[in-house]
Amino acid sequence: MNNFHDEDAMVKEIARHFLPSRGGKLRLGIGDDAGLWKPKLGFVTILTSDWFLEGSHFLREKHPPDTVGWKCLARAASDIAAMGGTPRCFLLNLALPVVATGKWLKGFLEGLRRAAKSLDCILAGGDTTRSERILISITVLGEIREGQEVLRSGAHSGDLLYVSGTLGEAEWGLRFLRKSAGRVNRKNAGMRKHLYPEPRVELGRWLAEKKLATAMMDVSDGLSTDLPRLCAASGVGALVDPEKLPAPRGIYGESARQLALHGGDDYELLFSVSAAGASRLPAKFHGLRLSKIGEITGGRGVRIIDKNGMTEPLRAAGWDPFRRQK
Amino acid sequence: MNNFHDEDAMVKEIARHFLPSRGGKLRLGIGDDAGLWKPKLGFVTILTSDWFLEGSHFLREKHPPDTVGWKCLARAASDIAAMGGTPRCFLLNLALPVVATGKWLKGFLEGLRRAAKSLDCILAGGDTTRSERILISITVLGEIREGQEVLRSGAHSGDLLYVSGTLGEAEWGLRFLRKSAGRVNRKNAGMRKHLYPEPRVELGRWLAEKKLATAMMDVSDGLSTDLPRLCAASGVGALVDPEKLPAPRGIYGESARQLALHGGDDYELLFSVSAAGASRLPAKFHGLRLSKIGEITGGRGVRIIDKNGMTEPLRAAGWDPFRRQK
Numbered sequence: 115m116n117n118f119h120d121e122d123a124m125v126k127e128i129a130r131h132f133l134p135s136r137g138g139k140l141r142l143g144i145g146d147d148a149g150l151w152k153p154k155l156g157f158v159t160i161l162t163s164d165w166f167l168e169g170s171h172f173l174r175e176k177h178p179p180d181t182v183g184w185k186c187l188a189r190a191a192s193d194i195a196a197m198g199g200t201p202r203c204f205l206l207n208l209a210l211p212v213v214a215t216g217k218w219l220k221g222f223l224e225g226l227r228r229a230a231k232s233l234d235c236i237l238a239g240g241d242t243t244r245s246e247r248i249l250i251s252i253t254v255l256g257e258i259r260e261g262q263e264v265l266r267s268g269a270h271s272g273d274l275l276y277v278s279g280t281l282g283e284a285e286w287g288l289r290f291l292r293k294s295a296g297r298v299n300r301k302n303a304g305m306r307k308h309l310y311p312e313p314r315v316e317l318g319r320w321l322a323e324k325k326l327a328t329a330m331m332d333v334s335d336g337l338s339t340d341l342p343r344l345c346a347a348s349g350v351g352a353l354v355d356p357e358k359l360p361a362p363r364g365i366y367g368e369s370a371r372q373l374a375l376h377g378g379d380d381y382e383l384l385f386s387v388s389a390a391g392a393s394r395l396p397a398k399f400h401g402l403r404l405s406k407i408g409e410i411t412g413g414r415g416v417r418i419i420d421k422n423g424m425t426e427p428l429r430a431a432g433w434d435p436f437r438r439q440k
Numbered sequence: 441m442n443n444f445h446d447e448d449a450m451v452k453e454i455a456r457h458f459l460p461s462r463g464g465k466l467r468l469g470i471g472d473d474a475g476l477w478k479p480k481l482g483f484v485t486i487l488t489s490d491w492f493l494e495g496s497h498f499l500r501e502k503h504p505p506d507t508v509g510w511k512c513l514a515r516a517a518s519d520i521a522a523m524g525g526t527p528r529c530f531l532l533n534l535a536l537p538v539v540a541t542g543k544w545l546k547g548f549l550e551g552l553r554r555a556a557k558s559l560d561c562i563l564a565g566g567d568t569t570r571s572e573r574i575l576i577s578i579t580v581l582g583e584i585r586e587g588q589e590v591l592r593s594g595a596h597s598g599d600l601l602y603v604s605g606t607l608g609e610a611e612w613g614l615r616f617l618r619k620s621a622g623r624v625n626r627k628n629a630g631m632r633k634h635l636y637p638e639p640r641v642e643l644g645r646w647l648a649e650k651k652l653a654t655a656m657m658d659v660s661d662g663l664s665t666d667l668p669r670l671c672a673a674s675g676v677g678a679l680v681d682p683e684k685l686p687a688p689r690g691i692y693g694e695s696a697r698q699l700a701l702h703g704g705d706d707y708e709l710l711f712s713v714s715a716a717g718a719s720r721l722p723a724k725f726h727g728l729r730l731s732k733i734g735e736i737t738g739g740r741g742v743r744i745i746d747k748n749g750m751t752e753p754l755r756a757a758g759w760d761p762f763r764r765q766k
Contacts, residue, residue, distance in 0.1 A: 148488035162474035251577030
């Protein structure tokens with residue numbers, strides 16, 4: 115496949131990887147000034163938009179192009195899952211250096227196509243241009259039955275705090291990848307989670323439909339950074355029990371705890387449940403572990419139980435692109 | 441205002457410039473995982489997403505930050521106008537170097553806020569991160585009554601071809617700006633159009649409501665690049681009369697013609713009208729000139745009348761980021 119020197123040809127190449135618009139909710143895909151979207155009656159549309167930038171969110175020499183394609187859509191779809199919604203369509207803004215319009219683009223579109231198929235999420239439009247680095251900005255539209263949406267702001271003192279899956283596994287995988295000189299081992303669970311995260315759409319939808327989650331968000335920047343955001347939105351505090359954190363298998367002790375508290379990129383769901391609701395919550399949802407990691411408290415601020423059984427403030431040490439380098 | 445070293449503080453600064461969500465169609469603005477949107481009954485949602493990148497779409501040393509804020513939203517809203525729709529809300533993805541998170545960001549948000557107010561378009565969410573250059577990706581949602589949307593694909597042989605306003609004026613303004621060593625003269629019509637384009641929302645909506653336009657798009661990359669796209673989508677050709685092109689005031693002859701044919705960034709509406717419809721089209725719409733510049737033909741390809749009254753192919757020479765530099 116050749117590199118492109120023509121924007122219309124590149125748009126056609128992108129369109130070729132995706133099914134044409136098949137009527138239904140998405141009336142018009144790429145190829146016009148804009149796309150058309152009609153949600154189902156009684157449903158509201160959920161909107162989210164995410165950056166995925168070379169050098170910040172991925173490295174061209176470390177991350178195979180298909181993983182970039184998969185992950186840019188998966189992580190944006192995770193925001194839809196975090197509201198309890200179902201992803202439906204997306205807009206792709208892609209800026210590439212000319213050298214990446216050939217083989218790299220083909221690999222990227224393959225990964226993106228697989229993620230779109232797996233999520234049943236249709237390409238609805240976007241924009242392409244040239245840049246020195248690979249820049250991706252992706253907008254996902256989802257939908258949810260009106261009134262079922264789960265916000266960050268609904269947690270109450272006394273609610274119990276849960277998280278899905280494991281925490282710190284993607285960060286663990288990233289460390290492997292950094293040491294691996296670019297060789298990807300898809301059998302390594304951590305590496306797989308770092309490269310091909312799976313947004314918890316079914317779980318989020320189920321928690322919303324059953325009205326079990328009082329507040330919910332996805333853990334993308336690390337628990338110690340994201341939990342304070344949920345607490346601030348709800349005007350509550352939280353107490354975390356480090357013994358209950360679902361760390362990745364094969365890692366133990368303090369390093370497991372640090373990974374689970376601060377590791378980013380897991381795209382698990384963090385949610386609060388009332389005490390009554392907690393009795394209806396299974397230990398696993400379709401094989402995915404649900405761990406009670408603490409509780410919502412009346413004060414402000416997030417605290418953690420220390421080695422002596424006392425509590426101390428949980429210091430945010432997750433991912434923040436604007437934080438000064440330490 | 442200080443530069444930010446904390447993503448949450450930056451999000452708060454952005455939110456401060458925009459009104460809080462006031463119920464109505466937008467249920468939830470920034471501050472949660474995603475925004476919620478509910479279109480009016482009987483209406484469909486229009487989706488569009490655009491890049492606006494430092495170095496490609498604007499220059500930090502030439503374009504004041506408020507013009508960047510205005511233009512990034514105005515040009516994306518122009519795609520909504522081009523379908524006959526009304527912009528309603530937008531998602532802003534903003535990546536900044538730390539040095540641009542102070543004074544530059546403040547100016548940018550001022551311009552963006554003015555554009556949002558002028559268009560009655562509400563901030564619904566987005567994403568912020570750090571980057572070496574200023575990167576903007578903006579998604580706009582609009583709405584239109586179902587069935588009224590005007591596509592690129594509806595032009596028929598025998599339709600007449602119209603354009604709003606003037607063509608080439610923004611390019612003319614850009615040339616002034618390049619020579620001006622960064623001094624902005626807001627009284628210069630060309631410079632004003634280059635810096636503060638006004639999407640033709642009222643005109644687009646009127647043409648859609650009255651079912652006058654058979655096909656429509658906005659002219660963003662230059663007539664010689666955009667008209668072939670409309671023709672390809674409709675499966676028709678076009679013949680352009682260069683004498684009829686609405687060139688900017690004060691420029692004459694061949695240079696006016698070249699500007700009008702190839703100049704980009706005008707965000708005027710290009711539309712086809714049936715012969716019957718043309719009799720109902722005024723010469724001006726709320727003071728905005730509507731010029732008949734040619735007609736839709738049965739063949740493929742876009743031709744232009746030459747000096748001898750013969751026709752020749754119109755060569756695309758507008759903006760294409762992937763075209764080889766000449």
